[in-house]
Amino acid sequence: xxxxxxxxxxxxxxxxxxxxxxxxxxxxxxxxxxxxxxxxxxxxxxxxxxxxxxxxxxxxxxxxxxxxxxxxxxxxxxxxxxxxxxxxxxxxxxxxxxxxxxxxxxxxxxxxxxxxxxxxxxxxxxxxxxxxxxxxxxxxxxxxxxxxxxxxxxxxxxxxxxxxxxxxxxxxxxxxxxxxxxxxxxxxxxxxxx
Numbered sequence: 001x002x003x004x005x006x007x008x009x010x011x012x013x014x015x016x017x018x019x020x021x022x023x024x025x026x027x028x029x030x031x032x033x034x035x036x037x038x039x040x041x042x043x044x045x046x047x048x049x050x051x052x053x054x055x056x057x058x059x060x061x062x063x064x065x066x067x068x069x070x071x072x073x074x075x076x077x078x079x080x081x082x083x084x085x086x087x088x089x090x091x092x093x094x095x096x097x098x099x100x101x102x103x104x105x106x107x108x109x110x111x112x113x114x115x116x117x118x119x120x121x122x123x124x125x126x127x128x129x130x131x132x133x134x135x136x137x138x139x140x141x142x143x144x145x146x147x148x149x150x151x152x153x154x155x156x157x158x159x160x161x162x163x164x165x166x167x168x169x170x171x172x173x174x175x176x177x178x179x180x181x182x183x184x185x186x187x188x189x190x191x192x193x194x
Contacts, residue, residue: 069152070151070152072149075147075149075152075155076147076149076155078185079147079149079155079157079178079185080145080147081185082101082178082185082186082187083101083142083145083157083159085097085100085101086098086100086101086140086142087140087141087142090137090140091139091140093134093137095124095127095128095131095137096124098127099120099123099124099127101186101187102120102123102186102187102188102190103120103179103181103186103187103188104120104186105119105120106118106119106120107119107188108120108123108187108188108189108190109188109189109190110122110123110126110189110190110192111189111190111191111192112126112190112191112192112193112194113194123190135165135166136165137163138163138164138165139163139164139165140161140162140163141161141162141164142159142160142161142162143159143160143161143162144158144159144160145157145158145159146158146159152180153179153180154177154178154179154180155178155179155185156175156176156177156178157174157175157176157178158173158174158175159173159174159176160172160173160174161173161174161192170194171194172192172193172194173192173193174190174191174192174193175190175191176189176190176191177189177190
């Protein structure tokens with residue numbers, strides 16, 4: 001090698017020095033030559049096809065929110081069945097059957113006539129004293145019923161009671177707090193006004 005060849009080698013541009021022995025240097029104006037590992041037409045086509053396929057795909061459908069854990073209409077219907085059974089028992093003269101719709105516990109709260117009674121036994125006693133016979137019981141009807149469902153375990157019922165008897169027709173409003181206990185809906189609080 002002569003001295004002028006050595007000088008040429010040493011005078012390679014910084015880009016050429018960085019390019020290394022297997023790559024061609026790109027002058028400031030743009031690329032020259034081929035890269036050391038050319039991209040084949042098949043690879044380019046595969047990449048383009050993948051991009052087009054991805055772009056053509058529809059986005060995944062949004063999943064619908066899961067259904068509620070309970071159906072409020074079903075809860076309301078189950079609560080109204082309790083009241084229907086109470087009306088049936090009352091009109092059959094069966095006060096204890098009527099009381100089957102209440103929570104059989106000391107926790108039961110019954111408010112009527114300006115007094116608060118607590119417990120299933122005290123409430124039953126009050127009904128027996130107030131309605132000692134079939135004539136006093138009359139025929140019961142619940143009207144203007146509205147059930148507000150709070151959860152799968154709790155609801156409130158608003159309504160009007162009407163007793164039809166030979167000599168009178170007492171009526172009044174009531175509010176019931178109803179809770180699910182096991183498989184049954186039971187009244188846990190009753191506020192009745194006449």
